Amino acid sequence: MKSFIHVEPESHFPIQNLPYGVFRPLGDNRARVGAAIGEFVLDLSVIDKAGYFKGTAVEGREVINQESLNAFMGLGKKAWQEVRAIIQGLLREDTADLRDNASLRKEALLPQKNVELLLPVEIGDYTDFYASKEHATNVGTMFRGKENALMPNWTHLPVGYHGRCSSVVLSGTDICRPNGQKKPKNDASPVFGPSEQLDIELEMGWFIGPGNELGQPISIDKAEEHIFGLVLVNDWSARDIQTWEYQPLGPFLSKSFATSISPWVIPLEALEPFRVSGPNQNPEPLPYLKKEGENSFDINLEVSLKTKNEKSPQKIISTNFKFLYWSMAQQISHHTIAGCNLRPGDLHASGTISGPEKEQRGSLLELTWRGTDPIVLENGETREWLEDEDQVMITGWCQGDGFRVGFGEVKGCILPAKEQPQQNKSSDNKILRTNI
Numbered sequence: 509m510k511s512f513i514h515v516e517p518e519s520h521f522p523i524q525n526l527p528y529g530v531f532r533p534l535g536d537n538r539a540r541v542g543a544a545i546g547e548f549v550l551d552l553s554v555i556d557k558a559g560y561f562k563g564t565a566v567e568g569r570e571v572i573n574q575e576s577l578n579a580f581m582g583l584g585k586k587a588w589q590e591v592r593a594i595i596q597g598l599l600r601e602d603t604a605d606l607r608d609n610a611s612l613r614k615e616a617l618l619p620q621k622n623v624e625l626l627l628p629v630e631i632g633d634y635t636d637f638y639a640s641k642e643h644a645t646n647v648g649t650m651f652r653g654k655e656n657a658l659m660p661n662w663t664h665l666p667v668g669y670h671g672r673c674s675s676v677v678l679s680g681t682d683i684c685r686p687n688g689q690k691k692p693k694n695d696a697s698p699v700f701g702p703s704e705q706l707d708i709e710l711e712m713g714w715f716i717g718p719g720n721e722l723g724q725p726i727s728i729d730k731a732e733e734h735i736f737g738l739v740l741v742n743d744w745s746a747r748d749i750q751t752w753e754y755q756p757l758g759p760f761l762s763k764s765f766a767t768s769i770s771p772w773v774i775p776l777e778a779l780e781p782f783r784v785s786g787p788n789q790n791p792e793p794l795p796y797l798k799k800e801g802e803n804s805f806d807i808n809l810e811v812s813l814k815t816k817n818e819k820s821p822q823k824i825i826s827t828n829f830k831f832l833y834w835s836m837a838q839q840i841s842h843h844t845i846a847g848c849n850l851r852p853g854d855l856h857a858s859g860t861i862s863g864p865e866k867e868q869r870g871s872l873l874e875l876t877w878r879g880t881d882p883i884v885l886e887n888g889e890t891r892e893w894l895e896d897e898d899q900v901m902i903t904g905w906c907q908g909d910g911f912r913v914g915f916g917e918v919k920g921c922i923l924p925a926k927e928q929p930q931q932n933k934s935s936d937n938k939i940l941r942t943n944i
């Protein structure tokens with residue numbers, strides 16, 4: 509399938525992809541839903557206004573001319589399939605409607621460089637899992653020793669915790685080094701100050717479309733019908749703060765200061781040609797987590813780092829989504845089995861994705877083995893953890909025959925820690941108010 513719009517073979521956004529995002533043209537305040545195609549954004553509010561969604565589940569509903577994807581996501585799989593088929597049809601090289609209509613084309617197709625991308629979803633809840641066996645084994649070995657690396661529950665259920673959605677930010681947002689309590693190994697008491705073990709977590713996230721009623725679990729066979737699409741996630745982590753705070757309830761402030769996501773949401777349908785089997789699961793999962801067939805996807809994932817002294821980013825991690833032990837369907841099924849309700853706009857993330865090889869480890873914690881084996885960069889600089897002004901970029905793509913279904917990128921730059929807050933200076937505190 510080809511589009512009348514020229515798309516390079518290495519582009520992440522060919523006609524086979526068509527991810528959704530929310531954007532506003534530069535100099536225009538109105539945010540609306542669009543789809544990426546090559547170097548362009550297709551303004552779906554223009555396509556909607558022109559009547560192309562007549563006869564679909566979207567007709568008569570204000571779901572496209574919106575500041576978030578939530579309303580569209582909530583409509584479910586049938587609506588998503590209809591809209592995707594119409595957009596794909598309009599962009600085909602053998603379809604004249606848009607190709608030969610200069611005024612519609614001018615209004616509907618905007619160069620990506622002329623738009624501002626916004627957080628695509630109003631996120632209601634953010635749940636972070638711990639679904640990579642290699643990651644859990646590496647971290648467990650470092651924190652508890654090889655004998656106790658995997659907790660007894662790990663191979664029986666997808667471990668997860670409830671994160672913060674307020675600090676989920678769009679790619680490109682600078683990340684301020686967090687302050688917090690740390691306890692140096694040989695000190696009796698904790699100290700306060702900037703994290704000295706700032707890390708990344710290479711993850712993938714998926715947005716929930718239709719939710720479930722409170723008390724009504726989602727069965728594993730239906731779980732994927734609740735997935736609208738996927739994004740790249742960098743779940744920034746402060747390991748020194750984490751080490752001191754995480755027992756017994758898990759990480760808290762060491763994770764909640766920022767989580768970055770990529771701006772384009774890749775429809776699950778676009779990933780179908782890249783479906784593969786996940787790892788063999790032993791012991792066999794309980795019936796509510798059991799699903800035969802190909803439940804994973806072949807998605808290449810890479811992390812690059814650029815220090816302030818380097819001219820170009822350098823690849824430091826290369827791994828794949830297919831290494832994840834627990835599938836997205838299993839994570840959704842487990843999330844709801846006790847009755848928890850998911851809602852349109854909820855974000856789930858996989859947890860750090862690591863593979864069996866060293867370069868496949870999805871965090872600096874694992875890559876440098878807790879700082880004991882620093883990375884040596886091409887210019888001779890070394891890194892145990894992130895330093896100020898380091899830029900981190902995660903990218904991902906599925907390789908098709910002559911095209912890529914890509915995720916774009918999620919990037920962020922580390923800023924120095926804020927000055928430590930002092931007592932009796934309350935007038936300095938700015939209170940952030942929302943417009944209600």
Ligand code: CA
Nearest residue numbers: 636709743859
């Ligand atoms: Ca995480």
